[in-house]
Amino acid sequence: MPANAPTATTSVLTARALLLDMDGTLVNSDAVVERCWRRWAIEHGLDPEEALKVVHGRQGYLTMAVLLPDRPMEQNLADNRVMLAQETADLDGVVPITGAPAFMAAIAALPHALVTSADEALATARLTASGLPIPSTRVTAEHVSASKPDPEGFLKAAAELGVDPADCLALEDSDAGITAAFAAGMRVLGVGPRAAALSPTAHTEDLTDVTVTSLPDGTIRIHVGG
Known part of the structure; x- marks a missing residue:
């Protein structure tokens, strides 16, 4: 391996619910x-x-x-x-983030929610265009009085799922989103190049290296990396 090659990292996180941003995290828009x-x-x-x-x-x-x-x-x-x-x-060029279809399939039966700055119509359009399922629990622009980086959306999603914010893992790509999740008292899995420099709890380039396992006690185990 060349001396200047990046070093692969592996992280293991646990949570009781996953809170998912959309743009840049699940969908490339x-x-x-x-x-x-x-x-x-x-x-x-x-x-x-x-x-x-x-x-x-x-x-x-x-x-x-x-x-x-x-x-x-x-x-x-x-x-x-x-x-x-x-x-x-305008849905031209809207595609799923690499690994998102398999990731969404893996968490289908687990507690999760969409937390996006898009409104309901935009979220539905982009997820549908990307061939991704629309989470039944979602906090869109209509549901909050303050936008990210305010933590309101993440706190509301945690409350709707009945999970303590400290037991939630947020998946985010942006400065505003990561700031909001940390302000809500959550840990953050940063997704994509924008998130890499924002000091999330853990980071992945896309969702292909994220493996989710449900443990018998209801804990969700998230393995990041090779």
């Missing part, structure tokens, strides 16, 4: 996100590359507030409704 947000940034005289640094993980209105801090929130909310409609209609 980067192509759509970049198309829509580049267009919006240019329309508002912003540098698209700078805008793309802050869009992941948050609800759109909060991203707009970060990028245009002096603009009335009513305008951000109105633009967000338009953005959601555009993203829901």
